Amino acid sequence: MRSTGKIILIAASFFSVVSCTNVTEFKKDDTERKIDELLSKMTLEEKIGQMHQISIERNIEKHFTDLQNGNIGSVFNTVNPIMANQIQKVAVEESRLGIPILFARDVIHGFKTIFPIPLGQAATFNPALIQEGARIAAVEASAAGVRWTFAPMMDISRDARWGRIAESCGEDTYLTEKMAEAMVRGFQGDDLSNPASVASCPKHFVGYGAAESGRDYNSTYITERQLRNVYLPPFEAAVKAGAATIMTSFNDNDGIPASGNPFILRTVLRDEWGFDGVVVSDWSSVTEMVSHGFCSDRKDAARKSVNAGVDIEMVSGSFIKHIPDLVGESCIDMNTIDAAVRNILRIKFRLGLFDNPYVNTTLEDSAYYHPNHLAAAKQTAVESVVLLKNEENVLPIRSDKKRIAIVGPLADAQHDQLGTWVFDSEEEKTVTPLNAIRESYGDKYSIIYEPGLTYSRDNNVAGIAKAVNAAKQADIILAFVGEESILSGEAHSLADISLQGKQSQLLAELSKTGKPLVTVIMAGRPLTIENDLNVSDALMYAWHPGTMGGEAIADLLFGECSPSGKLPVTFPRMVGQIPIYYNRNNTGRPARGTETLIHEIPLKAGQTSLGCNSYWLDAGYDELFPFGYGLSYTKFNYDSLNISSDRFSENDTVKVNFTLENIGDFEGTEIVQLYVQDKVGSVTRPIKELKRFDRITLSPGEKQNINFSLPVKELAFWNLDMEKVVEPGDFVLMVGPNSKDLMTKKFVVE
Ligand code: GLC
Numbered sequence: 001m002r003s004t005g006k007i008i009l010i011a012a013s014f015f016s017v018v019s020c021t022n023v024t025e026f027k028k029d030d031t032e033r034k035i036d037e038l039l040s041k042m043t044l045e046e047k048i049g050q051m052h053q054i055s056i057e058r059n060i061e062k063h064f065t066d067l068q069n070g071n072i073g074s075v076f077n078t079v080n081p082i083m084a085n086q087i088q089k090v091a092v093e094e095s096r097l098g099i100p101i102l103f104a105r106d107v108i109h110g111f112k113t114i115f116p117i118p119l120g121q122a123a124t125f126n127p128a129l130i131q132e133g134a135r136i137a138a139v140e141a142s143a144a145g146v147r148w149t150f151a152p153m154m155d156i157s158r159d160a161r162w163g164r165i166a167e168s169c170g171e172d173t174y175l176t177e178k179m180a181e182a183m184v185r186g187f188q189g190d191d192l193s194n195p196a197s198v199a200s201c202p203k204h205f206v207g208y209g210a211a212e213s214g215r216d217y218n219s220t221y222i223t224e225r226q227l228r229n230v231y232l233p234p235f236e237a238a239v240k241a242g243a244a245t246i247m248t249s250f251n252d253n254d255g256i257p258a259s260g261n262p263f264i265l266r267t268v269l270r271d272e273w274g275f276d277g278v279v280v281s282d283w284s285s286v287t288e289m290v291s292h293g294f295c296s297d298r299k300d301a302a303r304k305s306v307n308a309g310v311d312i313e314m315v316s317g318s319f320i321k322h323i324p325d326l327v328g329e330s331c332i333d334m335n336t337i338d339a340a341v342r343n344i345l346r347i348k349f350r351l352g353l354f355d356n357p358y359v360n361t362t363l364e365d366s367a368y369y370h371p372n373h374l375a376a377a378k379q380t381a382v383e384s385v386v387l388l389k390n391e392e393n394v395l396p397i398r399s400d401k402k403r404i405a406i407v408g409p410l411a412d413a414q415h416d417q418l419g420t421w422v423f424d425s426e427e428e429k430t431v432t433p434l435n436a437i438r439e440s441y442g443d444k445y446s447i448i449y450e451p452g453l454t455y456s457r458d459n460n461v462a463g464i465a466k467a468v469n470a471a472k473q474a475d476i477i478l479a480f481v482g483e484e485s486i487l488s489g490e491a492h493s494l495a496d497i498s499l500q501g502k503q504s505q506l507l508a509e510l511s512k513t514g515k516p517l518v519t520v521i522m523a524g525r526p527l528t529i530e531n532d533l534n535v536s537d538a539l540m541y542a543w544h545p546g547t548m549g550g551e552a553i554a555d556l557l558f559g560e561c562s563p564s565g566k567l568p569v570t571f572p573r574m575v576g577q578i579p580i581y582y583n584r585n586n587t588g589r590p591a592r593g594t595e596t597l598i599h600e601i602p603l604k605a606g607q608t609s610l611g612c613n614s615y616w617l618d619a620g621y622d623e624l625f626p627f628g629y630g631l632s633y634t635k636f637n638y639d640s641l642n643i644s645s646d647r648f649s650e651n652d653t654v655k656v657n658f659t660l661e662n663i664g665d666f667e668g669t670e671i672v673q674l675y676v677q678d679k680v681g682s683v684t685r686p687i688k689e690l691k692r693f694d695r696i697t698l699s700p701g702e703k704q705n706i707n708f709s710l711p712v713k714e715l716a717f718w719n720l721d722m723e724k725v726v727e728p729g730d731f732v733l734m735v736g737p738n739s740k741d742l743m744t745k746k747f748v749v750e
Contacts, residue, residue, distance in 0.1 A: 031349045035342050041097060044324060046070040047337050050099065050344045052320040053280065053312050060087050070095045071320060073344055074148070074312060076104035079424055081361040084145030092357050100357035102348055104148035107187075107198070108167055108421040109133075111140035112368040112429075113547055115377050117419040117488075117524055118153060118179070120384035120543030122169035122568035123630070125671040125693050127182035133380050134186025136373045138198040143363035144424070147351055148199040150247060150280075152183035154234040155204055157569065158579040161214025163492030166420050166524030166544070168209060170568030171581040171627060173230050174690045177237040184241040192244060193352030195360065202238035204249030204282060206264055207231045211251055214578065216493045220253045225683065227253075227264075228718040236273055244347050245278040248310060250285050257292050259285045260301075265309030278343045279309055284316035298322065303331050311340040369429060374548055381545040381552035383669075387563035387631040389539040394516045396559025396633060397476060403446045405474035406434055407467040407510065408481045409453045409503070410522045416456070416482075419544025420489025420524055429547055433480055433520065436550035441558055448474060452510075456484045457501045464506050471513045478557065479510055479519045481532075485544060488524025497575050498528045511535035520553060526571040530624055541565075559633065564669035564695065566630035566738065574619040582627035582739040583686040587614045591621035628673050628690070628738035634664030634700065638672075641735050641743040648712050648749050650726050656708040658735050658743065662698035669697040674708050675739060679730040682720035688734060688742075691715075712749055 039047075049066075050073035056063060057077045066072050067090040078084050084103050091101045109115045115133045116123075124130065134152070141149060154176055157168035169176040180202060189197040207227060211218040222231060235246065246269065248258040258264060259281045269275045286305045287298050295301040302318035303326050313319040326332040348354065367373075387395070397404070410416060414430035438447055452467030453460070471477045481503040487494065498504065499521075508531075511517050519536040521529065524544055533539055540563065542553055555561050572580045589612055596610045598617040615621035637660070644655035662668060674692035678685040692708045710733075716726045728749050734742035 031346060034349060034354075035345045038097065038099070038345060039338060039341060042341070044327060044337070046097060047341045048320055048323045049073055050341050051312055051323070052317070053314050055315055056087065063087070064090050067091045067101070068094045070097060070099060072101065073099075074102040074104060076150075078103055079105055079144045079146060081143065081145040081359045081364065085358050085361065088357050099345070100348060100353040102148050102199075102351065102353065103145050104150060105141060105146040106151065106421055106423065107137050107141045107146065107149040108151045108153065109419070110137050110377065110422075110546060111144065111146070111424050112426070113140060113370070113373040113377050114418045114422055114425045115380050115546045116384040116549070117166045117544045117546075118169055119166050119524065119568060120545060121380060122175060122179055123386055123543065123565040124380060124383035125175065125566055126383055126695055127178045129380055129383060130179055131182035131186035132376055134183045135189060136376055138187045138189065139196050140367050140373065142196045142198055142359070143367040145359040146198060147353070148201065148245065149187055150201045150203060151187065152180055152200065152202055152238070153204065154180050154202045154238060155207075155209035155249070156231050156234070157209040158581040159209070159211070159214040160497050160526040160569070160572065161493050161495060161575065161578060162209060162211055163216060163420070163487070163489050163494070163524065164209070165569065166488045171570060172568065172583065172690050173233050175568055175693070176234040180234045180238040181241040184238050184243045188242060188244065192350045195352070195356060197351070199244035199347060199351060200238070201245040201247050201280065202235050202243050203247035205235055205246050205258060205269070206249060207253050208249035208251045214493050216491050217250045220251045222253050225718050225722065228724070232268065239269070239273045239275045243277065244350065245280055246275065248279065248281050248285055250282055250288065252292050252294065257285070257289045257294050259310055260289050260294055260304040260308045262308040270309065276343065276346060278311045278347050280312040281305065281310050281314045283314050286310065286313045287316040287318050299326065302326060306332050306336060306340065311343045377546050378548035378552050381542070381549045382556060382561055384543055384545060384565050385553065385556055385563050386541045386565040386567055386629075387538075388541055388625060388629070389533055389536060390631055390633070391537045393633070394476070394537045395518060395557060397557055399444065401445070401475040403448065403474045404437070405467075405470040405477045405515075406437065406447060406449045406480070407452045407470065407477060408479045408506065409451055409455050409458060410482045410520075411449065411451060411478070411480035413484075416485045417522060417544060417549050418546060419485050422485070425547065431548055431550040433478070433550040433553045436554035440551070440554055452506045453502060455501070456482060456487070456499075456503060459501050461502050461505065464502070464509055467506065468509050468513060471510050471515055474515055476516045476518065477510050477513070479507055479517060480522065481507065481519065482522035483524055483527070485524070488544065495575070497525060499532060504532055507532050507535050518557065522549070526569055528572060528575055528624075530573055533624070559666070562633040562666050562668040563630065564632060564671065566628050566671045567625055568627070570623045570627050571625040573622070573624045574616075577616060577619050577623070580623055583689050585684045586687050589613045591615040593621065595621060626738050626740045628671070629740075630671070630738070632664070632666070632668040632670065634662050634666040634668035636668070636670045636698070636737065637661045637663045638736055638743055641745055643733055643745050643747060646747045648747060650712050650749065652712050654710040654712060654733065654747065656710060656733065656735065658706055659703055660696055660698065660706050661703040662700055665700055667697065667699045669695050670737065671695050672706055673736060673738065674710070675734040675742065676710070676715060677732040677734070678715060678717070678727070679732065681717070681727055681729075685717065688739065690739070715749065
C-alpha cells in the first residue's frame with residue numbers, strides 16, 4: 001500500500017511542470033498509470049482472478065487459499081463488516097500483489113431502512129427525493145462493508161405479468177432516464193472514493209423487461225431501432241451520470257443472449273458511449289448460454305462472453321476454469337483480458353480501495369435506521385402513493401368518522417409491506433398501517449381490527465364474517481389488500497394478475513355493509529382491479545411502501561398530507577390487454593372509442609358489422625388507468641397553454657408556458673406532464689412521448705405560471721436510416737395531469 005507522501009510529492013512536481021492540468025485530469029491519468037504498472041506485474045492467473053466473482057455469506061475460511069492466490073476479484077453477499085475485513089485482510093496482506101476485494105450486494109431500494117419498491121419510487125416523479133434515498137441506502141450498505149450495489153434496475157417494463165416490474169421505473173423511457181441518473185448519483189455520491197460511496201450497476205443490459213408473455217427469463221425480439229429509441233436511453237443516461245458498472249441481462253434478444261452480445265457490450269456501450277467501467281454478468285448468465293443453445297459448453301460460453309465484452313463473471317466459474325486454455329489456444333486475445341482487467345482495476349482505484357481497503361466497523365449502529373433515514377423513507381412513501389378513486393371525497397377521513405374498521409391481510413404485514421429484494425432489514429422495524437393508525441390516531445378514533453384473511457393467497461373465508469361484523473359497527477372501513485412480497489420480483493411471473501385468494505370476495509362483502517369502503521392496495525405490479533375499484537368508495541395504490549409505509553399511508557388517509565403520486569405504468573382492465581402502454585403507435589386502424597363490445601353484439605351479426613378497428617371485443621380499447629394518472633384531495637386547473645412559436649429549427653428551444661391553479665380546498669402537489677407527438681416520421685412514431693415533468697405545490701386558490709424549455713434536439717429519434725435525427729414536420733405539444741387529459745398546441749419543425 002503506497003504512502004500518500006509519495007503521491008503528494010509526485011503531484012507537487014507534476015504541477016510545477018504543467019500547472020494548467022486540473023486535479024481530475026491528474027487523478028485520471030495517475031490512475032491509468034497505476035493500472036499499467038500493476039497490470040505489468042500480474043500473471044494470467046492473477047488477471048483471471050479479477051474476473052471471477054463469488055458469493056460468500058459464511059465459512060469464509062474455505063476461500064482463503066483462493067484469496068491468497070489472487071483467484072477472486074469480487075465477493076457479494078458479505079454484509080458483516082468484520083467478516084468483510086477478514087476476507088480483505090487475506091487478499092490485501094497475504095496475496096502476492098495485494099489487490100483489494102470489491103464487496104457487492106443487491107441494495108435495490110434500501111439496505112436496513114427500506115424505501116418503496118422502485119416502481120413506487122417512480123410514482124413520485126421526484127428524482128431529487130429518489131437520489132436522496134439512494135444516498136441513504138449507500139450510507140447504510142457501506143457501513144456493512146458493501147461498496148458495490150447491483151442497482152438501479154433500468155428495465156423498461158410494459159408487462160405487469162413480469163414480477164420484476166416491481167424493480168423497474170415503469171413503462172416510460174424519459175421517466176426511467178431521470179430516475180436512472182438520480183439513483184446512480186445517489187449511490188455513488190460526489191466522490192466514488194468516499195467510503196460511504198457505493199458503485200452503481202444499472203441493470204439488466206438490455207431489454208429484459210420485454211420477456212415474451214411476461215414470463216421471466218423468456219426471449220425478447222426487440223429491433224435495433226426499438227432498442228435505441230426505448231430500451232437503451234436509460235442506460236446511456238446512467239453511463240453519462242457516471243455509472244461505474246453495468247450488468248448484463250438473462251434474455252436472448254433476437255437470438256443473442258446479452259452476455260454474449262458484442263453489439264450492445266462493445267459497439268454501443270464502449271464505442272458509442274465511451275463507457276470505461278465494468279461489465280458484470282448476471283448470476284450464471286454466462287454459462288446459461290449453453291442452456292440457451294448459444295454455446296456448446298461452458299468453455300465456449302467463457303470464450304463468447306469474454307470476447308463479447310463481459311469483464312466479470314458472476315458465480316458460474318467458467319472464466320477461472322477455461323480462460324487459461326482459451327488464451328493458450330488463441331481463442332481469446334491477451335489484449336482482451338488486459339482490457340477487462342483494466343476496467344476492474346479502474347473501478348477499484350476509483351473506489352479508493354487500494355488506499356483504503358478496510359471498512360470502518362463502528363458505523364453500523366449510527367447508520368442503520370437513522371431517524372433522518374426513516375424520515376426520508378416515509379416522505380418517499382408518502383409521495384409514492386397514488387390515489388385512484390375518491391368518490392364524494394370520502395377521503396381524507398373526517399373527525400366525525402369515530403369508529404374505524406381496519407381489515408385485510410396487508411393491514412399488519414411487516415414482512416410483505418417491504419416488497420421484493422429485501423435481505424438485510426429487520427421486519428420488526430416495519431411500521432404497518434395498523435400500528436401507525438393505532439399509534440397516531442388511536443386516541444381520537446376507536447379502531448376495530450379484523451383481518452378477515454390471514455395472507456393475500458388465503459382461500460379460507462371463515463374470517464370474512466368477523467371482518468364484516470366489525471365493518472357493520474364502524475363509520476368507515478379501511479381495507480388493506482394486495483400481494484405478498486414473494487409474489488413479486490424475480491422468477492415470479494403471474495398469468496392472472498387479479499387480487500389473489502379471496503380478497504375480492506372480502507371487499508365485495510365489506511361493500512355490502514353500505515359503509516364507506518376505502519381500499520388500500522400494496523402490490524409490486526399493476527393488478528386487474530376493476531371490480532375491486534367498483535365496490536370501493538376510495539382506492540389508494542401504495543405499491544410495497546417499505547419500512548415507513550404505514551405511517552405514510554396513515555398520514556395520507558387522515559389528511560396530514562395530500563396524495564401526489566402518479567402512475568409510472570399503465571393499469572390494464574384485463575390481463576389480456578398486456579402489453580399495454582401509453583406511448584404506443586397509432587396503427588392504421590386506431591380505435592375510435594365507439595366500438596361495439598361483446599355484450600352489445602346482436603345475434604347473427606354480419607362479419608364486418610362491428611367495424612374494423614384495433615381493440616378487444618371483451619375489454620374494449622382503453623386501459624383502466626393511464627400512465628401519469630393520479631388524484632389529489634384538491635383539484636387543479638390547467639389553462640392558457642402557450643409556446644414561444646409555431647415554427648422552430650433544429651437548434652431552437654420550445655418555450656412552453658401554462659397556468660396551474662389549485663381550485664380545491666386542500667394544499668396539494670401536482671405532477672405536471674409535458675408530452676410531444678411527432679406526427680409523421682420516416683418510421684411510425686408513438687402517439688405521444690413524455691418529455692418533461694415537475695412537481696408543483698399550491699395552496700388553495702393559488703395560481704402559478706409554469707414554464708418548460710424543450711430543445712428541439714430532444715425530439716430526435718433513431719429513424720429509417722438508423723440515424724438519430726430530428727425530422728422536420730408537424731408536431732403536437734401536450735400538457736396536463738396525465739397522459740390522456742391534455743391541452744395541445746401544434747408546431748412545425750423546419
Ligand atoms: C439475480 C438478478 C440480478 C441480481 C443478481 C445477484 O439473478 O437477476 O438482478 O443482481 O442475481 O443477486
